[in-house]
Amino acid sequence: MKIKASLIVVTTLGCLLLAGSMVWANTETTATETSTEVVSETNAVAVETIDQSSIVPKTEADKTKGVEVWSDIYKVLSHPRCVNCHVPDDRPRWSGKHYGKTQVHGMNVQATATRMGKPGEQMCTTCHAKTNSDVPHGPPGAEVWALAPVEMIWWDKSSKELCAIVKDPSKTGGRDISSFAEHISHDALVAWGWNPGLGREPAPFSAEKTVAMLEQWLALGLPCPE
Template sequence: MRGLVLAVLIAGPVTAQDAPTKAQGLAAWDDIYAVTSHPRCTNCHVGAGGIPMWNGLTYGADAVHGMRVQAGENRVGAETMPCRTCHIGVASANAIPHAPPMIDDAWRLPPPELAWLDKSSEDICEQLRDPETNDGFTMDELATHLETSAFVAWGFDPGAGRSVPPIGLDEMVVALNLWAAAGTPCASDP
């Protein structure tokens, strides 16, 4: 699939005349899912329980966030310990291992309907293509979100030895645009 994405990158943007096939769209989705299922994303894309995860470094796989953190329904920890108590809302090189990552935005969890942790590829595919369950994004808006969100940018360049998704942010945007141009197909489609 990475070869396909690179070919599209070289060939230029997909146009209406050469809309990708469903098979190409599904292949692009596989790239997207490789990102959305990566711990750098699933650590915070958690369900209604609002308990984020840690992963890698010395924590091992799928460890619950230390300090008994509960982001709660408000997703910012307002009723217990606010995320911002440690995750200061300023741009940072995030170069110190085990120190809380910081970005130029208020640290928070995504809405619970955007939970990706322990979700299947089909589940996330159907969730992301539907504005009712993807926080109201059109595909164009989702691409813009990828390109402009400080959270997303940090996820692809988290610093301090943290693992990164298997493709880069540029490739992710290409894959999303390709998937959208193919009509947002999911493997669960008839």
């Protein structure tokens, strides 16, 4: 236990020192270009107006079952592995069973408009690599590490509120429910939620199960809780 604790301290101090004194080999312009490039990939889906208002439950039984299915989808989308990065500001959250009380990300992390951190100062990649740290509670990692786009605000939303958001393509990057499910099934950063590294609780179910639930919810008419 002492060895693990030491590793955690060393890892954390290493990130703090790196964030405070890092010297980029390239200029700030290069960092900005990199940030813009990755954010562009995150928002690659063009925002379109996709009318889903005509999709309604055919029967009361479908509505009841649909709301039940949505409740399980909500357990996934409202889990800390998801909502910690779907925030209304540029401050990622630290929340979940292993954190105790909810707090903003340490080390004065500010994602800014890039959703990745201040160019040349505290980019997310200062501590977040492409894979998870081997140290319990060490910095998690994925191929691209960034906050969700600003229109995808899920933090602190009720089941009813988040249901309406997911059904609104202007708040899901132009995706209808089928495209949203496809996004969940293929996006590497989304997949991280079920493989968050040592010491973290993964999101419930699985990517495959979540996709299946979204498809079932669509077939039942996309009802939301009242």
